[in-house]
Amino acid sequence: MASKNIDQKKKSNPLLWFLFAIVLPFITVAIIAVIAFTIAGVDVAGWAKQTGSNIPGVSKMIDMDQEQREQHGNEELQEEVANKEDEVKALNRQIADLKSTIDEMEQKMEKLKNKNKTLSEKEKSTSRTDYIQAISSSFTDMDNERAAQILQNMEQPLAITILENLSSDVRGEILEAMAPDTAADITQQFMNRP
Numbered sequence: 001m002a003s004k005n006i007d008q009k010k011k012s013n014p015l016l017w018f019l020f021a022i023v024l025p026f027i028t029v030a031i032i033a034v035i036a037f038t039i040a041g042v043d044v045a046g047w048a049k050q051t052g053s054n055i056p057g058v059s060k061m062i063d064m065d066q067e068q069r070e071q072h073g074n075e076e077l078q079e080e081v082a083n084k085e086d087e088v089k090a091l092n093r094q095i096a097d098l099k100s101t102i103d104e105m106e107q108k109m110e111k112l113k114n115k116n117k118t119l120s121e122k123e124k125s126t127s128r129t130d131y132i133q134a135i136s137s138s139f140t141d142m143d144n145e146r147a148a149q150i151l152q153n154m155e156q157p158l159a160i161t162i163l164e165n166l167s168s169d170v171r172g173e174i175l176e177a178m179a180p181d182t183a184a185d186i187t188q189q190f191m192n193r194p
Contacts, residue, residue, distance in 0.1 A: 136165035139174070148177035151186075160190050 037044050139147045139162060151159040151174065163171050163186070175183045 132161055133165055136162050139166060140170050144170075144173040144177040147174045152178055152182050156186060156189060159186060160193065163190060164193075 034044050139151075142150075151162065154162075163174070166174070175187060178186070
């Protein structure tokens with residue numbers, strides 16, 4: 001039995017000897033070297049990938065890893081592009097809505113301008129008419145000769161407008177008080193008015 005133990009020790013000894021004498025020290029030296037080169041600023045991982053890509057069996061594993069990263073990166077980029085396209089579509093819809101709102105506002109503004117212009121013209125017309133009627137009524141109460149002198153010195157279109165607003169009796173008396181050529185000229189223009 002003692003001889004069996006010795007034989008088993010001899011058989012297991014070379015394997016253990018190889019593991020402890022060669023493999024473990026090699027791994028320890030490799031780890032220390034990697035740490036030392038990394039501290040020195042050498043890209044050990046990059047060098048290992050580059051060197052590993054030249055080895056036939058290892059290169060496929062490295063390429064697969066790199067392809068997976070690239071594929072994952074492409075998927076992320078495609079997802080980001082899709083999100084950005086959705087944002088662009090939403091913004092374009094928002095722009096279209098805002099443009100339609102602007103168009104509606106411009107139409108309303110144009111309608112209000114037209115309405116305001118119409119009201120303003122009516123107010124001007126009404127106020128001018130009221131003003132002319134007020135002036136005409138003051139000529140009714142005035143002395144005919146005095147009224148004739150004032151109308152002769154006015155611009156003829158305004159004088160004719162005032163005379164239009166007077167009764168025919170008052171108008172006749174004022175024209176009678178005017179110089180005959182002026183009265184004839186005013187009467188002729190008065191008759192030619194639409």
